[in-house]
Amino acid sequence: MKPVAKELLFENGAPNAHYDVLVYDGNGSQEKNLGSLYTISYLKHGDEDLGYIMSLISSVAKREYYSKQSLIEQNPKQAFENTLRKLNEILDDFYENRDFELDLGLLAISGGSIFISHLGKFKIALARQDEYIDILNSVALFDKSSEDARKFSNVMSGKLVSGDKLVAYHPNRSVTLREKILKDIFVNESQDVFHDKIAQLASNVNTFSYCGIHIAIGEIKEIPITKNHKFSDVGQAITAASPAEQETVAVSATKQFLGDKNFSRERPKIQPPPRIIPAEVSISHKRTVLRDIGGYLADLKNIGRMGRKKKTILLAVLAVVVIIPLGIVVYMISSGSMGKASVAFKNAADKYRLAQLALSKSDFRGARDLLGAALSDVSGVRNSKTDKIANEITGTMDFVDKTTDVKPELIYEPGTSQGITVSKIIGDDNSPYAANQQGVLYVVTPGNLVQVGNFAMDAKHVIEMGKYLVAFDENKNISVFSGESQKINLITLRESPQAKVMTAYEGNLYMVTTTGKILKYANVVGDIKKSDWGVLGSENVLSMAIDGNLYLLADNGKIITMYKGKRTGEIDLQFNPSPDSKIFTPANGSTSLFVYDPVKKKVYTFDKTSKMLVSSYKIDEAAEVSDLYVNAKENILILTKDGKIWRIGT
Structure with missing residues (x-):
């Protein structure tokens, strides 16, 4: 499982308010085996500047999740729970002496598993097979009336499949007012398009801010997982009434996005292949087209002694299999069409990446110039790769230009x-x-x-x-x-x-x-x-x-x-x-x-x-x-x- 994350951080400059996003994929094989860690946080404080709390939270979360003990145990669920416990301890001290409002979402993805918890306002949604699932509201996860807003919520875990998309974000008012539109974009568009739409909103609406992460899940090379969208029962909250209780994390069960509760995590035993004795190997071969062609080509040495019919067949095979393809390849190389398409694609892709960077900085003039130049690079050069990137560039340009669907x-x-x-x-x-x-x-x-x-x-x-x-x-x-x-x-x-x-x-x-x-x-x-x-x-x-x-x-x-x-x-x-x-x-x-x-x-x-x-x-x-x-x-x-x-x- 390979999650590809894109930060979505656009602030409107509200006084005494801070947003922060952490995306960390691990460094080295041991950390990478534990997976990726993400935090989304919002802090509002009074006269005392407490902005440093944001970086402290990110630093502690990363340190605890990839601690020495966690790297030895290689248990992402346990590492995640240890991280929550440490963050609860630190935040207890801050809440005693300071006045601030904190909303924090924490998630980890390891292999095909995801672990989620949050403190305060936080949303995470899953897009799968064109369906939108509001994960936190899809189950009766918390007792809202008795939830402690200063403690992390119950841990929720689940399974992801290739093609899934996740968006985790802070649901401020400027976002919730546009939630329906953003849902449709999230489900139907790519990660880059979703990012560009958010960037455009932030550029055009002074009061709009967004703090979140979009995660696209790549191919799974693990055991297939059954597609059942139901969630299982919730575990207990990670809170502690006393120091002694804090030593034991009280998380008994986790939510499953997919699969049943009795699904075994053990891999099936693989039987060793039987030892092959040379004498037991059959010398017969299955007849295939390639073997037939090979036979014809082997007969070239006897072409002078062949009859007219077989000679005609042999020459036809030779033309189809060797001469015509070779001629096509020679023509494409000599005309430069193969190299031209490759160079055009590379140049366009480089400019497209720079345009996306310009958009993230709200440099719309620079982005338009780069997108236009990228389109010029692939103009008149046609293959599947150049066609695909041309469509992506055009779509991004239409987004920047706020192009409508109205036709002449x-x-x-x-x-x-x-x-x-x-x-x-x-x-x-x-x-x-x-x-x-x-x-x-x-x-x-x-x-x-x-x-x-x-x-x-x-x-x-x-x-x-x-x-x-x-x-x-x-x-x-x-x-x-x-x-x-x-x-x-x-x-x-x-x-x-x-x-x-x-x-x-x-x-x-x-x-x-x-x-x-x-x-x-x-x-x-x-x-x-x-x-x-x-x-x-x-x-x-x-x-x-x-x-x-x-x-x-x-x-x-x-x-x-x-x-x-x-x-x-x-x-x-x-x-x-x-x-x-x-x-x-x-x-x-x-x-x-x-x-x-x-x-x-x-x-x-x-x-x-x-x-x-x-x-x-x-x-x-x-x-x-x-x-x-x-x-x-x-x-x-x-x-x-x-x-x-x-x-x-x-």
Whole structure:
């Protein structure tokens, strides 16, 4: 039995409160034979700093469990009971003179056996065959009314099988409020995914803390154990009323996770194999395919004297068994495909481990960079190992990005308009507008595109401004389409603003120039007037949106917020957007900012107030994307190169 443990320690910095986790697998063969020891502890104290108690408990537990006597006896159950007795003695002294609250869970795993005890609040759960078992509540283990909160509980023991998962943790309020969600993740996901989910919660929720251990049980190479989920009767508590009684540990029985109470721990006697006398060994052999092939190959020396039929069979066997496989191997080696896949897997695995380390430190930007690089390593390299790690990396990336399961919904197919190619999409779900590269504007109707106007320019930008659509060619030409009159007004500016980014709000256009100036063109639908609105620093702005506040998406992964020409703050995306990324916000009191990254093939939603990532949506199922727009209903419209239009409702 090989337990693989991962610490889950995330503190929210509450005053006078401490969490601690110990995972110790033993050092040397004698300690390893006793198995692994784990502690989960929580301490809250008054003005006197008692944080050192945590390290003292871990040190005493490890020292007692792997004591010289325990190493000689090699009895993990007895070692565990001795450890509890010593801890009870030490804690008695502390409780007499100090004021503190302590919750402590202790467990040991040796071979296929596990031993559990606790003091105060503690939970441990088992996941087996997609079933969740709350171990402490699955039996009437304690008399709650008479339990001494300052003594360790009854010892509980049981059997584990390969594939089991355990999670032991301190059930603070922030955890119990999310217990149902965490149960599902624990049962259905891997150890690493469970860890990453906890890390994400700790990063996003300031009041969340978690102290625990996730243990995955590896292959058993011992005698199989029957699968009966019932628990047996409980043993007596390890407490002592007098010093004399403390010398004898009063634990009479243990709980069994599996198996019946009469199950013998003795190994079956193995009979020695019978002595083989050479004369008794038969010289006959069972006929096999390999023997037949060997016979054919042995006949190669007689190939010249063979008949046509046997010669044909022999050459066919030679081709199938030797020449073709050898040719495949030579080709794979010469082409480098075998070595390439191995190197790709190793590089991706190394980056994946570093990404997990970054996540444990809440370095989401670094983790995303590493995960993206790891995916690039295995891109285009296909075998079972690279496919598996690619799926794991993608799953972790989706977890970091809070990716939802919402899929794009097809709302329009070209139909009779199959010959029309459009490159821009904008507007409402029911009747959006689409434009081609020449500036021809269409309204989308069921199964058809109906032309409603022509911007008469290369419409590099088409944006919504109330009842109007505004197009800009990044030179001097602006076209304004009225949804009411269905007419287009062409405006030629006196000089090019040298701008590649624009947005519109309440009849005004805002542009960022290549020199970092922010220009305002007031009253676009009337007597247009230009003014300098503000100045940026050295940031390279990729896109902008406005709702009264101006939001500028920079290539360094920051959203700069401005009001009346002054910088008021910024939002850190925790990733660097690709050059063609866009930012959207409906100007109707929406609390959300939407960032579309065409390389990552996701739309990210951020809360304007908390400045935190809320969710993300995958768009890769909508084929190759030509354009994307987030409308006033906060729905995502996606135009693909095959002329189809998709929608994601957020």
